[in-house]
Amino acid sequence: MRKTDRSNIIKLNRAARFNSVVIIFSIILIYVIASIVISISKEPITTYKVGSSNINNNIKCTGIALRNEQEVTSSKSGYLIYFVRDGDKIKKGTPVCTVDETGNIIASIKEAGENDEGNELFSDKDYAYIRDVIDSYKASYSDVKFNNLYNFKSEVESKVMELSSQVMMSKIHAGGTAVSSTLQTIKASESGVVTYYLDGYEKKTPETLSEDDFNTANYKKTSLTSGDILDTGSTVYKLIADENWHIVCEINKDQAAMLEEEESIRFTINGSSNEYKSTFTLISKGNDMFYLDISLNKYMVDYINERFLNIEIILNKIEGLKVPNSALLEKEVYKIPKDYILEEEDAFSKTVNIIRYDEDATSSDAEEQNIELIIYKTDEDFYYVDKDAFKDTDQVYSKDKKKTTPVLSLERDNLTGVFLANAGIADFMEVEIIKSQDEFTIVNNGENLKEFDNVVLDASQVDENQTLY
Secondary structure, three states, rough: OOOOOOOOOOOOOOHHHHHHHHHHHHHHHHHHHHHHHHHHHHHOOOOEEEEEEEEOOOEEEEEEEEEEEEEOOOOOOOOEEOOOOOEEEOOOOOEEEEEEEOHHHHHHHHHOOOOOOHOOOOOOHHHHHHHHHHHHHHOOOOOOOOHHHHHHHHHHHHHHHHHHHHHHHHHHHHHHHHHOEEEEEEOOOOOOOEEEEEOOOOOOOOOOOOOOHOOOOOOOOOOOOOEEEEEEOOOEEEEEEEEEEEEEEEHHHHHHHHOOOOOEEEEEEEEOOOOHHHHHHHEEEEOOOOEEEEOOOOHHHHHOOOOOOEEEEEEEOOEEEEEEEHHHHEEEEEEEEEHHHHOOOOOOOOEEEEEOOOOOOHHHHOOOEEEEEOEEEEEOEEEEEEEEHHOOEEEEEEEOOEEEEEEOOHHHHEEEEEEEOOOOOOOEOOOOEEEEEEEEEEEOOOOOOOOEEEEEEOOHOOOOOOOOO
């Protein structure tokens, strides 16, 4: 057999082989340790999974109720006695109240109520009716439905007022001429709704309201009740003869702009589940403030005792994708005319012809190049492209090469977007903002950003095209 020539083989001793292994493993260990240190010291990039959302675009405001309130006054001074319950509808000629100059009628009723005669003020039939009302309430009582309590209270008050009025009228008739000569019984001059309070808003109109009128902290309401002592000429009650009334809200210019194109609005009052619909007008008050004047011709009696109402104007809900405000950033781009682009319009990647100069920038150093563009957005006339594809000394050729435009002369625009993180690289993606809130923004669910996409939570932490993980 032919012998192998081993004269050119160099043999390492055991110590040399050991040192080589140590060096290789040491290098690997240093690399691993350095990678760990860099990874630990580097601020982690947090991503956010985009979800669908909607926001309530309703307008909430405080409204002032304005009605055609007629103040009825007394021609005598004395003690006030009501025959009709506050908020009741009455017919023309109905006795509403009387003013007792001597106070004898009220004194006799109180005296009767404090002794055995009080039991005779109401008949057995009257007491039976009140007991039936109480029993009916007890049978239908629910811890959940509190409106039953208000209905019960209203019904009892109405009946007690009705019976008390009958008792007082009988006392007046029993007193004969001696009593009636000291009384002024005031009847309704026309049909309507009566109410017993004063607050200074009786003569106000939507045009005469001021900003101070909306300050509820300064609001003062004086209630009129049986037993009050009145001076001559004092108001004894208010009569609202028709159902036409207004709710006036103070809104800002942005809210007014949202309503300008609307012919009517839907709204709720005091958080009720009932929705109302009405026409409205906007009254400019200067300083970017407006009055929203809602005109109504019903429901007035439901809010007869309230001057301030919580109004919510119901607008369309805004639906889209929810992203944190911290994920949004602005990117400056060039706008290149479409007649400069070489590729077909339906191609995703597009190129443009440029003249590029060396850094020393002499005409002899010019070089013609085609560069591929990153398209962020397009419209009828322009492509919005990444600036980083160009140098400041570049000139852009038109498609037919008949004209050139320096890059620095191109139009620019700022696009709002996010860094898409689906592929592990910070990829800028333009978004269309619908509405911003405190910490989040609703954007359109379009071709660019979709539900369940991952975006960089804090856009200020990364650069475009940076590797994220």
